[in-house]
Amino acid sequence: MGSMDLSRVSVVVIDDQDVVRGMVRGLLRKLGVSEVTLAGDVPEGLAAIEAAKAGLVLCDINMPGRNGLELLRDVRAGVVPAIRRDVPIAMLTGHTDQAIVGTALALDAHAFIAKPVSAAQLGERINRIFLRPVPIREAAVYRGIEIPDFRLPTPSGAPLNPGVLLPPPTAPLREPAMVQKDLVAVLPGAVLARDMRGVSGNLLLAKGQVLTASLLDRLSDLAEFDETIRVVWVRV
Numbered sequence: 001m002g003s004m005d006l007s008r009v010s011v012v013v014i015d016d017q018d019v020v021r022g023m024v025r026g027l028l029r030k031l032g033v034s035e036v037t038l039a040g041d042v043p044e045g046l047a048a049i050e051a052a053k054a055g056l057v058l059c060d061i062n063m064p065g066r067n068g069l070e071l072l073r074d075v076r077a078g079v080v081p082a083i084r085r086d087v088p089i090a091m092l093t094g095h096t097d098q099a100i101v102g103t104a105l106a107l108d109a110h111a112f113i114a115k116p117v118s119a120a121q122l123g124e125r126i127n128r129i130f131l132r133p134v135p136i137r138e139a140a141v142y143r144g145i146e147i148p149d150f151r152l153p154t155p156s157g158a159p160l161n162p163g164v165l166l167p168p169p170t171a172p173l174r175e176p177a178m179v180q181k182d183l184v185a186v187l188p189g190a191v192l193a194r195d196m197r198g199v200s201g202n203l204l205l206a207k208g209q210v211l212t213a214s215l216l217d218r219l220s221d222l223a224e225f226d227e228t229i230r231v232v233w234v235r236v
């Protein structure tokens with residue numbers, strides 16, 4: 001995947017840590033981004049996205065006060081009319097909690113970038129975001145998605161925000177044939193044959209989910225945090 005010209009892309013970086021914001025800005029400069037706006041919390045971030053007419057947002061998940069998932073939901077639900085609902089948003093995180101990453105998937109985050117951020121990883125994610133965008137759904141879909149309480153552990157095995165699901169078959173006569181594959185070998189359009197659970201045992205995606213190209217991209221991002229989701233069962 002060749003490098004894109006990012007010189008005209010306005011990027012907003014939202015993180016409560018000064019050192020992280022400065023480091024990411026430096027990496028963006030090396031990638032050719034000339035317009036970078038920094039924000040330290042969600043209200044400041046939303047104002048910056050609107051003022052800069054951002055073409056890309058890099059947002060931390062866990063911040064004091066309102067968190068990054070709440071910002072993501074506000075944007076996708078059209079809470080701030082002046083902000084494009086489909087603006088690309090990548091989540092900066094070290095989280096492996098399926099309640100958190102599952103909610104980010106349901107809110108159609110464009111990518112996940114592990115902390116500490118590297119230049120190679122950041123460049124790859126940004127290129128992919130613009131070459132293979134994530135489809136954004138109706139605003140009402142996002143308004144109904146609950147944000148997990150970061151202060152409370154999610155009980156093992158608890159169902160989470162699953163994103164878009166296929167309707168279940170009305171009366172299956174038998175279990176469909178299935179095969180186990182590494183994520184890199186799964187083709188877009190494949191259907192999950194078994195629930196996908198992370199290391200905590202919590203449900204990340206339910207069986208019947210169609211694995212689109214953009215969803216496979218984001219699952220590959222998450223596999224960097226949690227190796228247990230690198231192998232999946234798909235229908236054949």
